[in-house]
Amino acid sequence: MPKHFETLDSFLSSGRFGNAERILYNTNILYAGVAELIDGRMGTQVGPMLLLRDSQFQIILRAKIDQTIAALQRGDLVAAKAILIRIRESYENALSAAAEEHAELLPINITGGNKNSHVIAGILDASMKADGFSKGVQVLAPTEKQLEILRLSLTFLDQQLPGISKTVFPFVKTFAIVESEFDSAYNKETPMMFMINYKIINNPIITAEFLLHESLHQKLNDLQLTNHLVPDDYDDIQSEAEGDVLIPWGGSSPRPFSIARALATLHVYLHLLLYYAVVLDLHPEDEFSVFVDRAKMAERFVRIYRRTCFLFSEFDKCGIQAKVKPDAISFLNWMAQVKQAIEASLLFERVMSVYSPITYH
Template sequence: MGSPTQGVEKQLAGGIFGNGPSLKKNSDTYYSGLVGVFSELFPDFGRFADAPRTPQEKSVVRGHLDEAFIYLRTDQERASAKMDELVRLLRTSSPEKPGQPVPPNSSTAGDPPSTGMERPPTLAGWNNPVGHYLQDRFNAAMSHDGLDVAVELREPDEEREAAVDESYRVLAGCLPEIGPSTAAMVDGIALFRGKPHSAYITGTPVVVYVNEDWITDALHGADSLLHETLHQKLVDFGLTRRMLRSGYLDADSSRAPVPWGGTGRTFSADRTLAAYHVYVHLTLLHCAALQHGDALGLPHSDDEVEARTAVRWARARYLGSRFDDPAMDRELDVDGRALVSWLWRANEELGTLALPSGRILATYDQAHGG
């Protein structure tokens, strides 16, 4: 291949948009303050505020605080109802604590590069009210997105645990600066059985969901882990930055046509920005897989990985170009526009890479698929 991808990785791993540890620290500080505020406003919740929590409980707490904080400004009754629901869930999470993490399997061949960051644990212990709540939110989110699916959260067996380890090893091996720090944005990985490959659900933050069969292919698994944890990274960035215009509502947003995934599909500005952010990074992952696949023991042919890279690059470029539309641009605020420009520079640099076939990546600009 052409020039290495380290320069683009360094760009995407740094600065206000890319520095994962800094974003994680800001997020932890923000939610520590929010817990304090809600503990004073809702004393029943305050009794649980300092209790040790499993990753699933952390997800439920943070998701409820996010929603209750929005209601607090406009509808005190709905905010109270949301906090009452949270207290009921926390009370019923004993005696069997949900979400006991499964220790990473040490039997997989090769270890990720030493980063000082362990991969998020694979989660277990779903047969309890907190686990049922998370599964219900997952199914509701998929139905809201127009998909007729039903998922089942699964207990990880030894084989699937090893597959998660291998996927993380590939992610860290391909992107040693971005992979581990982005994965560290979440508290746990939930395996499921169902149609989707993977998911991030806004209402159940700091947990990502990956199909238990999909992850048995390490490159697919690395792609899904990066994809979903990038959503968490962008959410955390948006806590303290002006991403979308004041008063933005997804339902009222200008929309971008999306020429893949079904006829007539469109994305709001928020979803377009999130997908753009993901696809630039997934392009980088696959460029690195082309360069380091043999060393990492990936079984995929260069032709297969090149085709996957082309789709991701073309989708990233397409999504970024949607913000050339003045109507879409008006949905952004100052930090959202800066993010679009930052991602565009990285993706255009990746577009100059020479691929194993001899083609330049940018020549695949129409490869986004149908």
């Protein structure tokens, strides 16, 4: 990897907005404190459960802690007690379950005899149906071919973007291979995991993009817990309904995005811009170059760049800047440095001279 891109890999994996150790430390402290508050109010033992090292249970626990706090804020003790009962049930399931994870990868298989695995699969299916995907999702066990492609994808990321790889994937506990109507998805109902369509797992370079893309959503969610990107009274549903950001791709007419969603999208695109710059700069004799269709990869790079520019232009508007906190401005400035550095690269000039007519779509 050229020194130029190596520096950007280090930049995106360090500092206030990139350092995984710091962000995870703050997240763990926050949830330990929240669990202590719940235990003090409800007479439960949620705090010690945070120490159980079981991926499926930790996904359920994080989601249920969030739901419990929301119920307590509403003053709904009945709902809070019901959620805490389900936490206890999942905890007992985890204690009796055998570990069913592929330790050499990110844990990927949430099917099998583990009751919590089936709980998660049910949440995913119901949640995606509620989001408009009428067929929901079916969680699949990985094939040997898929496992090999996933290994290659993670190896490629570790070799080419070692800093980002080591500071993004620690935020996710597992991911599910699914049959679905979408390519991949992150769902806040099941934090610390994501879904990837089995049809995507056929080229290590493309698969790596989706693994990185969805994992970045969890990193940003953790980052937002202790960085004030939006005001305390910010309402994500209202922001989307008001069309704070209108996205000109992904539909026949502009799609309304909330401010938080637009920030998350920009965060992902910024990383993918560097990712495809590295892909396009691979030496022809590199072992992974056989998977690189340079014309298609260049088109992906330019499309991501166009979308990145659009989102930056939206956040430059005075109306949007008035709706975010100073932390968000610092976050945007941090990301802008990466965009500017990529624009100054020789690869950028070479690619844009050939593929510049490509639009957002």
